[in-house]
Amino acid sequence: MTRLVLLALAFSLTLPAANDLDALESESNLEKRADKALILARQQLDAATKIYRSGDIRTAMAKVEDVVASVDYAVKSLAGSGKDPRRSKYYKRAEQRTRELARRMTDFADSADYQDRPLIQKARDHILAVHDHLLDQILLRKKK
Secondary structure, eight states, X not given: OHXXXXXXXXXXXXXXXXXHHHHHTTOOOHHHHHHHHHHHHHHHHHHHXXXXXHTOHHHHHHHHHHHHHHHHHHHHHHHHHOOOGXXXXXXXXXXXXXXXXXXXXXXXXXXXXXXGHHHHHHHHHHHHHHHHHHHHHHHOOOOO
């Protein structure tokens, strides 16, 4: 009975994920939309960790892919804002949050079974690449 309740809970956690990014479309400010997408990514990573610990590996890996999609959505929103990365607090927040996500993804990979690690590590590597890209945009000046 408890297992059935856990499965129902895990299933209910995964249903809104497809619509979560669509729900962010209502935010007209692209920088705030990016901020919300990274908050969503953190929540999805928390959910993936909990689901993985409950034993539903396939759903947890789908959540990991949702984390990557949310991070990509955030970067796309920041780029679409047209603001100078050196003068935008949202770029710095995005850099900090992607660094945190990469660290937490590393912890998740370390706690996962050996055969489940490659997908998690691939997601972590992608998030680290996004982090490095954001950091480059913040620190490097454009040549005139």
